[in-house]
Amino acid sequence: MKVTVSRKAHFNAAHRLYRKDWSHEKNDEVFGKCNNPNFHGHNYELTVSVTGNIDQETGYVIDMKVLKDIIKNEVEDAFDHKNLNVEVPAFKDLNPTTENIAVVIYNKIKPKLDGELDLEITLYETPRNFVTYSGS
Amino acid sequence: MKVTVSRKAHFNAAHRLYRKDWSHEKNDEVFGKCNNPNFHGHNYELTVSVTGNIDQETGYVIDMKVLKDIIKNEVEDAFDHKNLNVEVPAFKDLNPTTENIAVVIYNKIKPKLDGELDLEITLYETPRNFVTYSGS
Amino acid sequence: MKVTVSRKAHFNAAHRLYRKDWSHEKNDEVFGKCNNPNFHGHNYELTVSVTGNIDQETGYVIDMKVLKDIIKNEVEDAFDHKNLNVEVPAFKDLNPTTENIAVVIYNKIKPKLDGELDLEITLYETPRNFVTYSGS
Amino acid sequence: MKVTVSRKAHFNAAHRLYRKDWSHEKNDEVFGKCNNPNFHGHNYELTVSVTGNIDQETGYVIDMKVLKDIIKNEVEDAFDHKNLNVEVPAFKDLNPTTENIAVVIYNKIKPKLDGELDLEITLYETPRNFVTYSGS
Amino acid sequence: MKVTVSRKAHFNAAHRLYRKDWSHEKNDEVFGKCNNPNFHGHNYELTVSVTGNIDQETGYVIDMKVLKDIIKNEVEDAFDHKNLNVEVPAFKDLNPTTENIAVVIYNKIKPKLDGELDLEITLYETPRNFVTYSGS
Amino acid sequence: MKVTVSRKAHFNAAHRLYRKDWSHEKNDEVFGKCNNPNFHGHNYELTVSVTGNIDQETGYVIDMKVLKDIIKNEVEDAFDHKNLNVEVPAFKDLNPTTENIAVVIYNKIKPKLDGELDLEITLYETPRNFVTYSGS
Numbered sequence: 136m137k138v139t140v141s142r143k144a145h146f147n148a149a150h151r152l153y154r155k156d157w158s159h160e161k162n163d164e165v166f167g168k169c170n171n172p173n174f175h176g177h178n179y180e181l182t183v184s185v186t187g188n189i190d191q192e193t194g195y196v197i198d199m200k201v202l203k204d205i206i207k208n209e210v211e212d213a214f215d216h217k218n219l220n221v222e223v224p225a226f227k228d229l230n231p232t233t234e235n236i237a238v239v240i241y242n243k244i245k246p247k248l249d250g251e252l253d254l255e256i257t258l259y260e261t262p263r264n265f266v267t268y269s270g271s
Numbered sequence: 272m273k274v275t276v277s278r279k280a281h282f283n284a285a286h287r288l289y290r291k292d293w294s295h296e297k298n299d300e301v302f303g304k305c306n307n308p309n310f311h312g313h314n315y316e317l318t319v320s321v322t323g324n325i326d327q328e329t330g331y332v333i334d335m336k337v338l339k340d341i342i343k344n345e346v347e348d349a350f351d352h353k354n355l356n357v358e359v360p361a362f363k364d365l366n367p368t369t370e371n372i373a374v375v376i377y378n379k380i381k382p383k384l385d386g387e388l389d390l391e392i393t394l395y396e397t398p399r400n401f402v403t404y405s406g407s
Numbered sequence: 408m409k410v411t412v413s414r415k416a417h418f419n420a421a422h423r424l425y426r427k428d429w430s431h432e433k434n435d436e437v438f439g440k441c442n443n444p445n446f447h448g449h450n451y452e453l454t455v456s457v458t459g460n461i462d463q464e465t466g467y468v469i470d471m472k473v474l475k476d477i478i479k480n481e482v483e484d485a486f487d488h489k490n491l492n493v494e495v496p497a498f499k500d501l502n503p504t505t506e507n508i509a510v511v512i513y514n515k516i517k518p519k520l521d522g523e524l525d526l527e528i529t530l531y532e533t534p535r536n537f538v539t540y541s542g543s
Numbered sequence: 544m545k546v547t548v549s550r551k552a553h554f555n556a557a558h559r560l561y562r563k564d565w566s567h568e569k570n571d572e573v574f575g576k577c578n579n580p581n582f583h584g585h586n587y588e589l590t591v592s593v594t595g596n597i598d599q600e601t602g603y604v605i606d607m608k609v610l611k612d613i614i615k616n617e618v619e620d621a622f623d624h625k626n627l628n629v630e631v632p633a634f635k636d637l638n639p640t641t642e643n644i645a646v647v648i649y650n651k652i653k654p655k656l657d658g659e660l661d662l663e664i665t666l667y668e669t670p671r672n673f674v675t676y677s678g679s
Numbered sequence: 680m681k682v683t684v685s686r687k688a689h690f691n692a693a694h695r696l697y698r699k700d701w702s703h704e705k706n707d708e709v710f711g712k713c714n715n716p717n718f719h720g721h722n723y724e725l726t727v728s729v730t731g732n733i734d735q736e737t738g739y740v741i742d743m744k745v746l747k748d749i750i751k752n753e754v755e756d757a758f759d760h761k762n763l764n765v766e767v768p769a770f771k772d773l774n775p776t777t778e779n780i781a782v783v784i785y786n787k788i789k790p791k792l793d794g795e796l797d798l799e800i801t802l803y804e805t806p807r808n809f810v811t812y813s814g815s
Numbered sequence: 816m817k818v819t820v821s822r823k824a825h826f827n828a829a830h831r832l833y834r835k836d837w838s839h840e841k842n843d844e845v846f847g848k849c850n851n852p853n854f855h856g857h858n859y860e861l862t863v864s865v866t867g868n869i870d871q872e873t874g875y876v877i878d879m880k881v882l883k884d885i886i887k888n889e890v891e892d893a894f895d896h897k898n899l900n901v902e903v904p905a906f907k908d909l910n911p912t913t914e915n916i917a918v919v920i921y922n923k924i925k926p927k928l929d930g931e932l933d934l935e936i937t938l939y940e941t942p943r944n945f946v947t948y949s950g951s
Contacts, residue, residue: 139674166329168896176827176828176829176856193573193574216848216855217853229330230330238325261827263278265276268274304488309494311487313448316534374546399552413810416807466773501874506818506876510816510818535822539818540816543817553805553806588806624712669691682947736834738909738912
């Protein structure tokens with residue numbers, strides 16, 4: 136019996152969309168006002184979904200307290216109240232689009248889970264825009 | 272790396288559920304108060320989800336501004352503040368159930384996307400009722 | 408000890424904003440696409456708030472089941488799945504703007520409450536637009 | 544054309560997480576404050592999603608009134624304002640974790656649907672924690 | 680310049696509405712299924728609103744971290760995952776209606792605030808029912 | 816008949832809480848991680864509420880399209896995708912706390928409204944923290 140359990144979390148961060156190897160004109164053309172060199176920011180709303188069998192002893196797929204701690208350690212402590220471009224190493228050479236942030240979060244959380252568990256990341260950049268990534 | 276990006280939008284419209292080729296009694300029996308001949312209406316909340324590979328240059332699956340414009344042109348301008356039965360050609364001979372509206376929206380947006388992108392439509396008729404269609 | 412208790416409800420309806428005594432041009436100028444003669448519609452989300460003293464015996468300001476029934480009788484049964492302009496007598500000569508609908512709802516519910524209770528109506532026409540009326 | 548139609552519902556209940564065959568210490572260690580012997584409770588928010596072909600006559604996958612009645616009979620009447628451990632037979636020997644409650648709801652609703660319809664249950668225990676189960 | 684700052688929090692609890700000094704029949708008549716002797720429960724969503732002047736030095740009415748800690752100490756630690764009737768002394772002889780819970784929360788938080796600050800408590804028992812209390 | 820009409824809007828921005836005339840240590844002590852010199856950011860959700868008499872001709876307190884345009888000109892165009900500390904003149908010498916941002920928004924919108932209309936600003940910095948200001 137495969138069940139998916141999901142936990143919501145959130146973090147606030149500043150970011151800017153641009154590529155160092157592009158001209159300012161090209162960055163503006165492609166990324167528009169998201170390329171503001173003084174940065175802008177978001178309240179990122181995160182849902183972490185873990186799929187696996189129900190443990191017949193506990194009735195849990197994963198202990199929600201364990202999942203909550205993984206999210207805190209890997210995502211909230213690393214990203215909250217940070218400037219993603221300047222302070223988060225994963226985005227040193229990677230444009231912090233919502234797509235790329237979701238992939239980075241997936242890659243940070245996946246190794247902390249038991250190998251037989253599947254993972255899906257949903258990340259809202261604004262209440263109207265969000266992305267989903269499940270590792271394939 | 273396949274990622275799904277989603278954009279929310281909304282439109283308000285009037286509609287009525289009925290079939291011209293059925294008697295008034297049968298329409299009432301099947302569609303109940305949704306068959307009110309004077310129409311009723313909804314705030315339709317729409318989520319358009321597009322799945323594809325992340326462009327390694329931009330970090331985007333699809334530029335959200337492009338997707339926003341497609342939704343505006345194909346759905347909002349065509350449906351918002353309209354009477355679906357009377358003013359939207361797609362429902363001339365098609366009952367505007369939430370299921371059918373979602374399929375019509377899918378069929379309008381899909382040809383505007385690059386061929387390798389997958390599309391899913393989620394449409395809320397009320398905060399408690401919604402449908403999902405992904406073209407198969 | 409004055410406490411306010413609130414109950415949410417909702418109804419779907421069609422409507423059109425216009426004045427019979429104005430020309431079509433003037434209606435279009437003032438009400439824009441809300442003047443569509445074929446109607447459009449909304450999911451109206453309603454909050455009914457009642458303020459009064461806590462009954463020391465029951466711990467209630469008003470029994471929520473009683474309030475729920477008043478809302479059902481006065482608002483949901485009268486407005487839900489209706490065309491406000493055509494089928495609701497209160498709007499025969501009154502433009503069904505959100506402001507006016509809120510006042511009509513207030514005037515229908517107030518006489519059903521004990522005289523010492525205060526009433527406030529909050530009505531969402533869309534998730535982004537709403538009005539509040541408390542009778543003064 | 545396969546479409547998924549979803550209906551939201553909710554119920555309030557008390558519960559406690561524990562196993563009769565475990566010591567109090569082990570229950571506390573595994574279930575923490577969820578093992579409070581005096582119970583605690585939740586507003587469970589439920590989404591029932593049914594997938595099938597659109598009926599070409601009605602434009603429905605399933606009549607939402609039918610689905611609403613199934614949810615009321617099988618879930619709301621059975622669970623609402625109840626103590627899950629004490630009053631709901633399904634949890635006599637089954638720990639009422641969100642995972643297990645979702646499976647029980649699936650098993651109650653599935654036999655009431657036409658055989659060709661697929662079913663998915665999403666159950667929120669809190670606004671931040673939820674599970675999804677689709678029978679496999 | 681008076682500004683109101685608000686902080687949301689939540690707690691889960693079990694409760695039962697009844698009066699020890701009433702017969703079972705009268706309790707059932709007045710409180711209906713809320714009088715279930717085995718308890719039921721809710722996710723209580725709380726908003727604590729504090730009104731005062733903006734401190735010209737900090738730009739704060741109250742440091743949100745201070746308010747968050749007061750809510751944690753006075754409400755979350757005292758009520759979360761508890762049976763209100765059995766385990767919370769304030770409800771030993773007080774029926775835990777939403778109205779009374781809001782008043783109890785007000786009376787716990789008010790003395791922890793600077794005297795010139797006003798306080799308002801909003802408490803959701805369910806997504807559809809809530810109460811507001813501001814101490815008068 | 817005084818009615819309040821409200822319109823929701825939003826903007827994304829980066830900011831940092833600190834005072835130039837304080838030491839880094841004091842800024843850290845008072846503003847904690849909100850004093851990150853590389854900035855962080857938020858999705859600010861704004862509700863603008865205008866109170867006045869219903870115009871008996873139109874049924875409006877204020878034309879929502881007019882209010883929407885005022886919000887766009889005064890707030891969205893000025894703040895969206897901006898760094899509040901660096902790019903918005905109002906915060907050159909004013910700490911951009913949520914309290915101060917709400918007051919600035921009030922002071923920008925109030926002169927654009929007819930003199931007899933009252934104004935209230937509600938501003939969410941995160942889904943859990945918000946402030947309200949009505950000019951007194």
